[in-house]
Amino acid sequence: MDLDKLVGQKSLIHRIKRIINNDSPGHAYAFSGPERIGKRTFAFAFAKKLLCCGNKTELCDCKSCRTFLEGTNPDFYEIITDKGSVGVDLIRDMQSDVANRPVYGKYKVYFIDNAEKMTIQAQNCLLKTLEEPPEYTIILISVTSFEALLPTIRSRTVNLRMSTYTDDEMREIICPVYDIPENELDFILKFSRGIPGNAFHMIEEGMVRELREHIFRLLERPDDLNAVEKVKNMLTDNKTEITTVLDILISVFRDCLMQKHTMENRLINSDKKDIIKCIAKSNSSRKLMDKIKEVERLRYGFKSNINYQLGIDLLLLEIQEV
Ligand SMILES: [Zn+2]
Structure with missing residues (x-):
């Protein structure tokens, strides 16, 4: 270039x-x-x-x-x-x-x-x-x-x-290379943290999309053992994706808080509005904040020396208990 x-x-x-x-x-x-x-x-x-x-x-x-x-x-x-x-x-x-x-x-x-x-x-x-x-x-x-x-x-x-890129710059980098629907692009921008290689990785691997679908499936149907197994297997085989799952969860709880404060137009997961509405309805703001803290605690655990499989189990419980 x-x-x-x-x-x-x-x-x-x-x-x-x-x-x-x-x-x-x-x-x-x-x-x-x-x-x-x-x-x-x-x-x-x-x-x-x-x-x-x-x-x-x-x-x-x-x-x-x-x-x-x-x-x-x-x-x-x-x-x-x-x-x-x-x-x-x-x-x-x-x-x-x-x-x-x-x-x-x-x-x-x-x-x-x-x-x-x-x-x-x-x-x-x-x-x-x-x-x-x-x-x-x-x-x-x-x-x-x-x-x-x-x-x-x-x-x-x-x-x-080198500094991280703004959302507009990220769009300028990504859009000429990939044709991506707008709501998905919003999500990719949020999760790639201003780093183009992260966005390309997310787009090319397709795993993030898949993980996100499974997580939303679990949030909707916590008893779906098939989805539990899929997330578990994906995370066992791809340890680097654990950050993605943590990020997705944080984004869900953050969206629920936004929903509670009638800031619907600022949702990151705007394509999943119905599920977000439902979770927001059944959880108090306090509870949602606690959940964010819990996910951050798990993030810290993964960075330190938590047993990886145990960490995944705790994480899945966190999702199923919503
Ligand atoms: Zn020359």
């Missing part, structure tokens, strides 16, 4: 453009921000512009831009690992490439994705390059938290922090 086509992150893009137009950019930049926010996309857009030896526009057809899009630019080097960590061997391989001058333009760009996976030895090894980088070397890093890097690396790296 070209830098000019990227949505949102306006001040960051402005900063990147200033760096690109600078005759002597720094040697290390870290894109930091939540998982799936788009750090790799930004790093690639930045790298493409840094390496361009043409007019730096989206349609530039210089050798560097052309090969970059093909994934064969010799001046771009990405550290990829399928293991749980980035070991010192990968950084050493990169360093032996740093010794070779760029083929096309002024710079060579190295990209380390998920830099929090670098071992301490790998970070110390990288430090050697950061201490005395050849003038043409630029290292880009993506990292969830800048603080996860060693202080010695941080002091030599410019932190380019």
Whole structure:
């Protein structure tokens, strides 16, 4: 994706453009921000512009831009690992490439994705390059938290922090790619927390939609053992979806409170208005607030060391008792 086509992150893009137009950019930049926010996309857009030896526009057809899009630019080097960590061997391989001058333009760009996976030895090894980088070397890093890097690396790296997107920006990102009904999009926006990758994950996996249907089914018919089993199995196989279920429940109780205060037009689950009305009718505001607290307590439990299966059972009881 070209830098000019990227949505949102306006001040960051402005900063990147200033760096690109600078005759002597720094040697290390870290894109930091939540998982799936788009750090790799930004790093690639930045790298493409840094390496361009043409007019730096989206349609530039210089050798560097052309090969970059093909994934064969010799001046771009990405550290990829399928293991749980980035070991010192990968950084050493990169360093032996740093010794070779760029083929096309002024710079060579190295990209380390998920830099929090670098071992301490790998970070110390990288430090050697950061201490005395050849003038043409630029290292880009993506990292969830800048603080996860060693202080010695941080002091030599410019932190380019990415922020979450507004709902309007999220729409601008999602709508050209997927055709989604408006009420479902509202729900996706709410649950993706301003992180495009979360929204894409929700849309592509389809699991969130399925989980949500089962949960509403259970809220309506607590004795539906088939739905209980389905939620249980889905959560046993996909531990990362537990947050989604907690979020869905919070949204239901929040909607019930809204319903009680006649703010129907602000429901997140507007397509499930009838069920929300029904739950709101049979629960006091106090009870609904307690339920929200209970779900948050469970969230904390899952983050700490609660037995996972036990946690799921407690969660299901919470749903069935509404
Ligand atoms: Zn170019």
